[in-house]
Amino acid sequence: MSVSQLVTWLQERTALTILPENVLSAIAPLLEERTAGANQTLVKAETQPLGLYIVQSGKLESQPSPKFTPQTPQKLSPNLSLLPGSIINLQSLVLNQPTRETIITQSECHFWFINAAKMRAIIAKYPEITQVFSQQLAQELALVSSQLNFEQERAYILRPYLVTKARRGVIGRSRYAVRLRQQIKQASETRESVLIFGEPGLGKDNAAALIHFGSSQRREPIIRVDCSTLQTSGAELFGRANGKFGLLEALGEGTLVLNNVQELDEELRPAIAQLLKDNTYTPVSRPDEPPPPPKTSQARIILISERTVPELDPYVEKTIKVPPLRVRKGDLEDQVKYYISLICRGKGLKKPQVPQETIRRLQAYDFPNNLTELENLIRRAIVQLPEGQPLTEEIVWPSYNKKKQLRLNLLNTFPRLRRFLRSVWYPDRFNYWFVLPAFALVVAILFLGPQNRSENFALNLFWAWWWPGVLIAFPFVGRLWCAVCPFMIYGELTQKVSLWLFPRKLKRWPRQSAERWGGWFLFGLFALILLWEELWHLQNTAYLSACLLLLITAGAIIFSLLFERRFWCRYLCPIGGMNGMFAKLSMTELRAQQGTCSAECTTYQCYKGGPEKGEGQETTGCPLYSHPAQLEDNRDCVLCMTCLKACPHRSVEVNLRPPGIELWTTHQPRLYEVALLLLLLDVVFLHRLPEIQTQLGLNWNLENFWVHGGVSIAVLSLPALIPILAQVIMGLSQKLAAWLKPKTVQIKPRPFVESAYGYLPLVLVANLAHYLDLGLGEGGRLLPVMFATFGLNGESLPIAIAHPAVIDFLQGASLFVGSLLAVALTQKILRRSFWSLLPQHLAILGLTVCFWQLIV
Numbered sequence: 001m002s003v004s005q006l007v008t009w010l011q012e013r014t015a016l017t018i019l020p021e022n023v024l025s026a027i028a029p030l031l032e033e034r035t036a037g038a039n040q041t042l043v044k045a046e047t048q049p050l051g052l053y054i055v056q057s058g059k060l061e062s063q064p065s066p067k068f069t070p071q072t073p074q075k076l077s078p079n080l081s082l083l084p085g086s087i088i089n090l091q092s093l094v095l096n097q098p099t100r101e102t103i104i105t106q107s108e109c110h111f112w113f114i115n116a117a118k119m120r121a122i123i124a125k126y127p128e129i130t131q132v133f134s135q136q137l138a139q140e141l142a143l144v145s146s147q148l149n150f151e152q153e154r155a156y157i158l159r160p161y162l163v164t165k166a167r168r169g170v171i172g173r174s175r176y177a178v179r180l181r182q183q184i185k186q187a188s189e190t191r192e193s194v195l196i197f198g199e200p201g202l203g204k205d206n207a208a209a210l211i212h213f214g215s216s217q218r219r220e221p222i223i224r225v226d227c228s229t230l231q232t233s234g235a236e237l238f239g240r241a242n243g244k245f246g247l248l249e250a251l252g253e254g255t256l257v258l259n260n261v262q263e264l265d266e267e268l269r270p271a272i273a274q275l276l277k278d279n280t281y282t283p284v285s286r287p288d289e290p291p292p293p294p295k296t297s298q299a300r301i302i303l304i305s306e307r308t309v310p311e312l313d314p315y316v317e318k319t320i321k322v323p324p325l326r327v328r329k330g331d332l333e334d335q336v337k338y339y340i341s342l343i344c345r346g347k348g349l350k351k352p353q354v355p356q357e358t359i360r361r362l363q364a365y366d367f368p369n370n371l372t373e374l375e376n377l378i379r380r381a382i383v384q385l386p387e388g389q390p391l392t393e394e395i396v397w398p399s400y401n402k403k404k405q406l407r408l409n410l411l412n413t414f415p416r417l418r419r420f421l422r423s424v425w426y427p428d429r430f431n432y433w434f435v436l437p438a439f440a441l442v443v444a445i446l447f448l449g450p451q452n453r454s455e456n457f458a459l460n461l462f463w464a465w466w467w468p469g470v471l472i473a474f475p476f477v478g479r480l481w482c483a484v485c486p487f488m489i490y491g492e493l494t495q496k497v498s499l500w501l502f503p504r505k506l507k508r509w510p511r512q513s514a515e516r517w518g519g520w521f522l523f524g525l526f527a528l529i530l531l532w533e534e535l536w537h538l539q540n541t542a543y544l545s546a547c548l549l550l551l552i553t554a555g556a557i558i559f560s561l562l563f564e565r566r567f568w569c570r571y572l573c574p575i576g577g578m579n580g581m582f583a584k585l586s587m588t589e590l591r592a593q594q595g596t597c598s599a600e601c602t603t604y605q606c607y608k609g610g611p612e613k614g615e616g617q618e619t620t621g622c623p624l625y626s627h628p629a630q631l632e633d634n635r636d637c638v639l640c641m642t643c644l645k646a647c648p649h650r651s652v653e654v655n656l657r658p659p660g661i662e663l664w665t666t667h668q669p670r671l672y673e674v675a676l677l678l679l680l681l682d683v684v685f686l687h688r689l690p691e692i693q694t695q696l697g698l699n700w701n702l703e704n705f706w707v708h709g710g711v712s713i714a715v716l717s718l719p720a721l722i723p724i725l726a727q728v729i730m731g732l733s734q735k736l737a738a739w740l741k742p743k744t745v746q747i748k749p750r751p752f753v754e755s756a757y758g759y760l761p762l763v764l765v766a767n768l769a770h771y772l773d774l775g776l777g778e779g780g781r782l783l784p785v786m787f788a789t790f791g792l793n794g795e796s797l798p799i800a801i802a803h804p805a806v807i808d809f810l811q812g813a814s815l816f817v818g819s820l821l822a823v824a825l826t827q828k829i830l831r832r833s834f835w836s837l838l839p840q841h842l843a844i845l846g847l848t849v850c851f852w853q854l855i856v
């Protein structure tokens with residue numbers, strides 16, 4: 001290239017064009033051609049320059065030395081690419097300074113080069129070079145100064161909204177936590193707008209921070225703006241035309257988090273929709289000014305909302321739903337531990353131990369305010385906790401879960417009880433080794449032995465022991481009889497043997513029709529049994545009592561051969577129906593901790609059965625197809641403890657509770673059960689027909705079967721009218737009051753199907769009072785009766801019978817207590833004023849007086 005061509009090239013292709021032509025003509029002859037391969041360090045920062053380079057071709061990268069580069073908190077100076085025409089080291093040579101940057105070739109490069117001595121000589125000879133260069137420096141300085149001003153103003157505007165870090169990662173190992181982590185990671189790999197959606201207290205703003213700080217733009221600022229406090233004009237966000245610039249402009253390529261989008265003013269929504277749609281916005285202008293042209297935003301937008309916002313949702317490119325704590329209770333343990341570490345570190349305390357019981361109890365709660373509530377709970381508990389003590393459930397859990405209030409888990413209080421109930425002895429070995437043969441013996445004696453109660457000990461056992469015994473047991477252990485009931489053991493045995501002999505799949509339960517009709521079937525069967533008992537004198541006819549036992553056993557066997565598990569017990573057994581109803585009065589219950597079941601369990605072994613797992617034993621699942629976590633009353637649990645044995649998570653509890661609490665909390669009333677309740681109320685009158693005759697001065701010919709039958713049916717129906725009448729009176733008085741005072745709000749009486757359960761304690765004690773005559777009067781004669789059964793004379797053997805006055809006292813006392821409990825229970829169930837329920841209370845009083853007259 002000739003000198004003139006070189007001058008032209010310098011003028012056309014380089015920044016040296018600002019120098020006069022005579023200067024360029026002086027430089028051009030001195031230029032030498034140089035070549036450098038790729039990845040070579042051409043210039044090292046902070047050294048004396050070797051000379052001036054002018055890039056002819058190739059690509060280089062300049063890495064500014066930190067010493068010469070001002071840093072801002074959010075921004076590091078980037079590396080620069082140098083392209084053909086770039087001039088290297090001119091500033092250092094003009095100012096006689098060390099080099100300011102390291103320059104590395106990125107490809108093979110060709111240069112024009114003048115060594116440092118020659119270039120300094122030229123600079124000395126031509127002062128224009130220094131002069132032109134000084135002007136340029138002054139311009140650059142002005143630019144830097146204005147940039148600095150902008151940065152300062154930007155920092156000032158952003159400071160109140162800046163988010164400096166993410167508070168924590170996503171804690172937990174559940175599938176929800178894994179999915180949330182993945183979604184956050186995916187979002188951080190793009191610049192798409194995101195909507196983070198979920199209930200309050202879930203740390204959604206933290207998820208937004210995680211997205212930002214996980215992205216390649218992490219060095220840019222992130223700000224969080226609360227939409228509920230934004231000006232309706234949008235000036236904070238968009239700035240003012242010809243005025244102060246807004247957050248969006250200040251943010252540059254950073255992230256804007258709009259928190260509580262559901263609170264965003266209606267007027268602002270279109271502008272935000274526009275921003276989401278095409279990244280443009282219009283600064284706010286005065287009403288008398290024309291709107292300025294729209295600006296483009298480089299910021300990334302993240303919306304946080306608790307509800308959907310239809311105006312904005314369609315423009316959001318990615319949606320992340322943060323699941324509430326109640327659906328990811330499997331993470332609760334990790335979260336509790338995290339908060340404990342955090343709080344203890346902050347307070348300089350030693351971390352306490354957290355027993356599994358505490359975690360389970362926490363899992364049973366739904367945390368409507370999610371992580372915020374959990375954190376507050378743990379913080380409060382740690383403050384109250386004496387140093388070195390474990391964080392027990394009593395400390396963490398003062399009064400939250402109403403459903404769980406007033407319960408004491410007996411399995412925790414008495415670990416031996418847990419061991420016993422999980423052992424082979426309860427109830428299988430007891431049933432198969434003892435109950436099974438004992439029942440066969442009882443039935444055989446009933447058939448073969450003497451036929452009256454004073455000589456047949458099996459008959460004595462049935463009427464004088466079993467009946468009072470089972471009635472006394474209801475308030476204490478509910479339906480425990482069903483766990484050791486011989487009828488069903490024979491049913492179960494037959495089912496097992498038949499499946500072994502004829503392997504087949506048993507029918508699934510026709511649940512819908514069974515739910516609908518099963519209760520009425522057992523009611524009808526119970527009514528027939530009661531008539532049979534009365535008309536054929538079952539209490540004193542041993543073989544017929546045996547037939548009654550065999551009838552129920554036959555039901556259990558037949559339905560066990562047809563259907564899976566214990567269909568008979570769940571829906572059809574008349575004794576089971578009575579047991580289920582009275583068990584509602586019990587002071588004990590079997591339940592599972594819903595939180596543990598939903599958080600930790602995937603197998604539901606208590607319900608389905610399955611192989612051994614953890615501490616769960618191999619079982620065939622609940623024989624009644626009940627799920628212990630979903631039991632709302634004691635009706636459908638026979639206390640067989642299969643679930644307790646099967647559960648691998650220690651979720652099953654046997655609780656002590658206020659007797660009958662379910663009747664005014666979780667209980668579902670059922671019409672057939674009310675009918676059964678009234679039937680059992682009537683049967684007390686039926687058992688006392690002779691006393692009714694005496695009291696009324698009547699003389700029915702009960703020796704006549706048809707007269708006896710007619711009277712029995714009447715007695716088995718009529719007393720039930722008393723509670724029904726009381727209900728009718730309550731309804732009528734409400735109507736009368738509404739008619740007399742039309743302007744006052746009248747509260748309707750609750751339906752009879754609910755109020756009838758108030759009679760449950762009275763019905764139970766009335767039946768018990770009736771059987772106390774047999775239990776305390778004849779039960780203690782078991783030894784002589786046993787001898788008499790086998791034709792021996794046992795008159796001299798010890799007996800233990802109560803004095804009639806004692807029996808009377810106990811009968812009277814139980815009726816008195818039963819009636820008081822019935823009044824209290826009616827009040828509890830119906831939650832109405834005492835006076836508005838007066839007809840029911842009077843009915844209870846009237847029935848108690850009748851029972852007293854007939855029994856005591």
Ligand code: SF4
Nearest residue numbers: 482485487569573576
């Ligand atoms: S429901 Fe009936 S057959 Fe089943 S266990 Fe109870 S009493 Fe026995």
Ligand code: SF4
Nearest residue numbers: 597601605606647651
């Ligand atoms: S097996 Fe245990 S944890 Fe699972 S559902 Fe049943 S009671 Fe709950």
Ligand code: SF4
Nearest residue numbers: 622637638640641643
């Ligand atoms: S809930 Fe448990 S104790 Fe109750 S019947 Fe089912 S398996 Fe047995």
